[in-house]
Amino acid sequence: MRMRFGxxxxxxxxxxxxxxxxxxxLMSLSLYNHNRGIRAELLKRGGVSAENLAYNAAYPVLIGDxxxxxxxxxxxxxxxxxxxxxxxxxxxxxxxxRCRDGMETVMERALERDLRARPRSPNLETSEHFDAIETRDxxxxxxxxxxxxxxxxxxxxxxxxxxxxxLYSNQLGPQTPEAHEEIVGFVCLGITTQHIDETIAGVRNKxxxxxxxxxxxxxxxxxAVVRIGLRPIHELVAxxxxxxxxxxxxxxxxxxxxxxxxxxxxxxxxxxxLKSSRDALVxxxxxxxxxxxLRETQEQLVQAGKLAAVGQLAAGVAxxxxxxxxxxxxxxxxxxxxxxxxxxxxxTSDDVGRYLSYxxxxxxxxxxxxxxxxxxxxxxxxxxxxxxxxVDCNDSLRExxxxxxxQLETHHIAVTMTLAPNLPRVMGHPGKMQQILTNIIINAMQxxxxxxxxxxxxxxxxxxxxxxxADTGVGIKQEHLDKIFEPFFTTKEIGQGTGLGLSVTYGLxxxxxxxxxxRSKVGEGSAFAITFPIAQSRAAAEQGESxxxxxxxxxx
Amino acid sequence: MxxxxxxxxxDDELVIRSLLSEMLSEDGFSVATAxxxxxxxxxxxxxxxxxxxxxxxxxxMDGPQMLQxxxxxxxxxxxxxxxxxxxxxxxxxxxxxxxxxxxxPFNLQELRDTIGRLHGHLDTLRSITGMTE
Numbered sequence: 001m002r003m004r005f006g007x008x009x010x011x012x013x014x015x016x017x018x019x020x021x022x023x024x025x026l027m028s029l030s031l032y033n034h035n036r037g038i039r040a041e042l043l044k045r046g047g048v049s050a051e052n053l054a055y056n057a058a059y060p061v062l063i064g065d066x067x068x069x070x071x072x073x074x075x076x077x078x079x080x081x082x083x084x085x086x087x088x089x090x091x092x093x094x095x096x097x098r099c100r101d102g103m104e105t106v107m108e109r110a111l112e113r114d115l116r117a118r119p120r121s122p123n124l125e126t127s128e129h130f131d132a133i134e135t136r137d138x139x140x141x142x143x144x145x146x147x148x149x150x151x152x153x154x155x156x157x158x159x160x161x162x163x164x165x166x167l168y169s170n171q172l173g174p175q176t177p178e179a180h181e182e183i184v185g186f187v188c189l190g191i192t193t194q195h196i197d198e199t200i201a202g203v204r205n206k207x208x209x210x211x212x213x214x215x216x217x218x219x220x221x222x223x224a225v226v227r228i229g230l231r232p233i234h235e236l237v238a239x240x241x242x243x244x245x246x247x248x249x250x251x252x253x254x255x256x257x258x259x260x261x262x263x264x265x266x267x268x269x270x271x272x273x274l275k276s277s278r279d280a281l282v283x284x285x286x287x288x289x290x291x292x293x294l295r296e297t298q299e300q301l302v303q304a305g306k307l308a309a310v311g312q313l314a315a316g317v318a319x320x321x322x323x324x325x326x327x328x329x330x331x332x333x334x335x336x337x338x339x340x341x342x343x344x345x346x347x348t349s350d351d352v353g354r355y356l357s358y359x360x361x362x363x364x365x366x367x368x369x370x371x372x373x374x375x376x377x378x379x380x381x382x383x384x385x386x387x388x389x390x391v392d393c394n395d396s397l398r399e400x401x402x403x404x405x406x407q408l409e410t411h412h413i414a415v416t417m418t419l420a421p422n423l424p425r426v427m428g429h430p431g432k433m434q435q436i437l438t439n440i441i442i443n444a445m446q447x448x449x450x451x452x453x454x455x456x457x458x459x460x461x462x463x464x465x466x467x468x469x470a471d472t473g474v475g476i477k478q479e480h481l482d483k484i485f486e487p488f489f490t491t492k493e494i495g496q497g498t499g500l501g502l503s504v505t506y507g508l509x510x511x512x513x514x515x516x517x518x519r520s521k522v523g524e525g526s527a528f529a530i531t532f533p534i535a536q537s538r539a540a541a542e543q544g545e546s547x548x549x550x551x552x553x554x555x556x
Numbered sequence: 557m558x559x560x561x562x563x564x565x566x567d568d569e570l571v572i573r574s575l576l577s578e579m580l581s582e583d584g585f586s587v588a589t590a591x592x593x594x595x596x597x598x599x600x601x602x603x604x605x606x607x608x609x610x611x612x613x614x615x616x617m618d619g620p621q622m623l624q625x626x627x628x629x630x631x632x633x634x635x636x637x638x639x640x641x642x643x644x645x646x647x648x649x650x651x652x653x654x655x656x657x658x659x660x661p662f663n664l665q666e667l668r669d670t671i672g673r674l675h676g677h678l679d680t681l682r683s684i685t686g687m688t689e
Contacts, residue, residue: 326572334579
């Protein structure tokens, strides 16, 4: 499994690595410089000792004053770094040699090496007065620096002057180029680096410890700073998780005046936007569900409204059909009674004439029944999904009026029809057309409870047919006029009307591509105008195909 | 005037008026007809009507309106109502002041029986009122 490191861990690790690298580099540089300094100091000291000894030992060597030489050597050996000191004359004889305990071998080898031929390399330092090489001791632990300084005897004047004043130093000023000098021997001096190595090691350890502690403290500080610095990001991450789990109310602090503060502001804004769009979405879904429900309910109610219209019609139809039926049944019974009575007596021609009139009456009434049934069938077809066909508005009006004529008469309503001749046909459903007209005429009738006049006109416009049904009824108030086609709008008392009649009519008119409008004046009456587009193109096409005038509705 | 009685038929349907005239004349009644309630009332006011057969739904003045008027002037005059609406409850409520109610299409014999019953009843009523007078 792959390890997952947070941004905090990464930041701390990165910064710590940088810190460590920096600290170690600085420490190394510092140590290097320090070591060099100490070492240079040691070399200088050793060099000066060898040089001084060589200078002071010039005359004692010349005159073989070993007592003085032993004194000099003792003084040099007092230095703690000095391991051995030896003085050799120009003939290669060792005049004096002293060393610390255990350093005899080292000293002998050094003298031997210097007597043979001092190697020029590796030279630590070479000057006019001495040169130095470095070796390790037998154990290989400590380093030893061997100094080799020639003992020079200067010119006589200088030497005399020097002996006169008893000065053995080289502090007499620069030597003149013409000064004569002679090498009478050399000084061998070995010093150990043990002490400076110890010092260096001590300093190094201190520096390592100091650096380590500094790094540790710095890491603590870095960790704290990173933790504090990244806290808003952690808060943001936590807030993001909450938002993802659906909690849109969570906010992050915006107090910081930097990029993270900007991020917090953006995040809060985004969450708010998300919340509002989620709310809008939920609301929209709810609304859509409601709309679907409402539409279903409306459809059911429209269906109910259609049924109500059919029911309203049924009373009128029953009246219409029961009258001719009563005639047929009555005449039939009368005929059978008479024929039965006259059967034995013999039927006269007068009787036959009377019977014929009965039968004619029966036939006439049967025709009426047939017509009513046909009209009803057209009406019933409105509820089924019939195909659009060419409809003659004048015919539809006549049929509708004949269907409800009796009802109109009963309500003391006179109907005047002014129908335009040769009215073009429109595309529509004959049944729906009849339902529309029935609804509008019955609506007009209901607007005139004390009777009145209905004027029905048809007229042709350039590309439409207009049917107008005007009444002399109570009229519709202006503020109601805009609402009369809305479902459930009714001015009738509760239970008197569904308020669906006109809205159903409106729907049916629109189904056939028509328009319906109303104008009214309270106390004078209302007029409903229905406009249907003329079925020109279709009619022309059909005419063109068949080459004959378009047939009217199929005979039933 | 034949002895059996005088019957007024009020109906806006010609076929009903002619059918009932034919039938009732055959049965020995004298028959008068009217197209609507108002004309029916005029006939009744002229006097001599023993029984009225009336439709309910009529123009100008419908059956119930006419009945109301009629019962005010002559409460004893029997009325048979012919209705053409299948919903009996509506018809009955509209013709509650009628003495009998038949629905179209009706049976001729049933109508005869109803006329006979009401006519006999009227005779009895008249003889009683005549006795008291």
